[in-house]
Amino acid sequence: MSWQAWATVAIIVVTMALFASERVRIDVVALIALAALAVLGIVTPAEALAGFSNEATVTVAAMFALSLGIERSGVLEPLARLLTRIRKPWLLTLAIMLVVAPLGAFIKNIALVATFLPLALRVCSQTRTSPSRVLMPMAYAAQMGGVCTLIGTSSNLLADSLAREGGLPGFSVFEFTGLGALLAVAGITYIMLVGRWMLPRESNLPEQENEEIGKYVTELRVTEKSSLLDQTIADAVLGENHGVYPLELLRGERRMWSPRSQKLQVGDVLLVRGSWDKIEAFRNRANLENAPEARYVRGNDETPRVVAEVMIAPASPIEGHRLGETALNWRYDATVLAIHRRGHILRDKLSNVSLAVGDVLMVLVDEAAMPRLRADENLIVLSQRENVRPIPRKAIIAVAILAAVVLASGLKLLPIPIAAVSGAAAMALTGCFGTKDVYEGMDWKIIVLLGAILPLGTAIEKTGLSQTVVEGAMNLVGYHSPLGALLMVYLLTALLTELMGHNPSVVLMVGIAISVAHAIGVSPQPFVVAVAFAAATSFATPVGYPTNTMVYYAGGYRFTDFMKMGIPLIGVFCALSMWLIPLFWPFHP
Structure with missing residues (x-):
């Protein structure tokens, strides 16, 4: 191999290590890889920047805007309220999966799980059901739905874009629907009949934490009228008498x-x-008085205030910052009253606590600010004393616009990127979201990741590294076994996805998959489909997919719970894919 190929290997290894370590943000890792490729001259400046104008990047950005319009219009609220009537745990699990999976085909998975997570927790609390019985199936159902359409997940769009660059005709919006629906039915059936017995019957949160998301740590100030004046903490016997335990x-x-x-x-x-x-x-x-609330007391107390539980979302920029650095106070006029951290007892003043993903904050906030707080993708509102009222007119408009986008692209009246951008513009003009909100609600980390990581695929092809990998792989499985090669591509993609995420694994594997198909003289389409499906269904770890991370903290799971439940499910999907993919996309069309 040339020195450029070896340099590309080194960049890939470092990139994978950084992705797996999660110590550096995913978009920053992608930019580091892009800079290395450009500085070394492995890709030209035009090739380095081509990812930011790629159809997949533009479409994903527009789909984020469409998903934001659906989420903020309140269209999901009636479904959520309907599910609160269910009292049987197994029926709740099934109902949530049957609702989330179809919606996942058109709505961003993180937004879906963020919407239904508070509902699931509330119903579990009312029925005295452990959240661990419900939340993991919900996260898996969102992924199952995402693979059912081309626009359901960014990795599908990315696979389609890379396939087109490789000379393939690409895929239509609903081309994945047949296979995706069959796999979703099989996955839901597996979870209900087999998988739910592998779920922990009790969440692995610390003892006595079944009344709330967890035990909170807060600051209480002694006032002049307090009955605790001149008593010692030992004399007050707070734990025995009040169920409150002093720390400092x-x-x-x-x-x-x-x-x-x-x-x-x-x-x-x-x-x-x-x-x-x-x-x-x-x-x-x-x-006593709540010290944080007293610290930010306002002269005018006429505005209704509500108490809400808010969780720090995965990959949030708030992570690692202290409360005073998060802008919660001035942005939402919110006061953090207490903090819960799973598995830890905090012993610092709240203002000195560095926040971590999964921390749950008890927040006092103006009722009028709750819609903006819910719309903040760095935070997940788990519960609220007062429900936000949906806006029916905007909900109908948002659904109609999304349906028009899907139909226009599905019937090939417009290219997918043009249809998606037009839909985003229509939602902005009709007030489904504010013009500023769309930029705040956009997941820029994913967009930058897509734009910056795509040149890595160009480098793999340009340096001949793809051909070298293919030759080594084919020596293992043989040149006369299309099914064996397909299985190899699927399993390698699934492994890379658990290590570094679904979008980078697609970039690495699509070119290799196409080269494998050409090496054995068969159609590349089934191999690209295998990459797309393996990348979009990450079940084995809580860090392989953002929805898994969200329920990992809220459900009190252990890392091994995902492995016990997810690895057999990946096996089911893999086995069915080996049978079904060649039927939908034959090796010799």
Whole structure:
């Protein structure tokens, strides 16, 4: 191999390592790879920047806008309310999957799971069902639905775009629907008959955390009227009497060295832990005030305020920042009252806590700001005292626009990128989302990732690395076994997806898959389909797909729970794909 090919191998290895480590944001990793390819001269400047004007990148951006319009119009709220009537856990699991899977074919998976996650948690609480029985199937159903259409997931669009660049005719909007629907039915059947017995019957959250998302840590200030004045924490017996457990005693900026033996004074701040209802009951009974709320008290208290539970979303830029750096206070006029971190007991002042993915914040916020808070993709609103009312007229308009986009592209009246951009413009003009909201709601990390990672595929082809890999692979499976080669492509894509995510794995594998097909003299289409389906159905780890990460924290799962449930499901999908893909896309058309 040439030095350019070896350099490309080194860039791929480093990129995979960075993706797997999750220490650097995925879009930054892609930009690092792009810069390395361009600086070394492996790709030209035009080739380096071509990914940002690629049809897949443009279409994904437009589909984000369409999904945002559907989400903010309130069209999903009636479905969510309908599901709250279900009381049997197995029926709730089935109903959620049957609702989420079809919607996943047209709506961004993260938005779907973010919408139905609070509902599932609320129903589980009402029926005393462990969330771990429901949330993982919901995340899997979103992925199953995503592969049913070309626009259901960004990796499908990316596979189609790369196939066209490789000289293939590409795929229509509904070309994946037949295979995707059969796999979704098989997957849901497997989960209901076999997989649900592999799910943990109780979530693996710490003990006594079944009343809320978790036990919260908050700050309570001793007032002049408090019944705890001149008592020690030990004398008050807070845990036994109130179900609230003291962690630290803060006096000014000092931590008291022996908090349980210190007599409480006016202005002392107790760092306590417990379920939110018990904390609130204790605060009122003991005449304490919530320190964060008092810190941001406002003169005009006429605006209705609600309390909401908000989770830090995967890949959120808020991660690693302290509360004061998150802009929650000035952006939403919100006050963080308490924090819960799964598996950890926080012992710092709330203002000093560095936030992590999965942290749940108890937030006091203006009712009028809740729609904007729900629309913030860096946060997931898990519960709220007052429900946001949907806007029926806008919901109907948003659905009509999305349907028009799907029909126009499905009937080939317009190219998919043009139809999607036109739909996004129509939603903006009809007020389904604000003109500023579309930029705030756009997942720019994915768009930058797509634009920056595509030149890596160009480098693989240009340096001859693709042909070298194909020759080595074909020596293993043989040149006379199309099915064996298809299986190799599927499994390798599935493995890469669990390590580095679905979009990068598509970029690496589509060119190789096409070369494998040419090497054995068969149609490349079934191989591209295998890459698309293997990449879009990542079930084996909580980090392979964003929806898995979301339910991992909220459901109290262990890493191994995904492996027990997901690896057999990947096996089912793989086996069925080996049978069905050649039927839909023959090796010798």
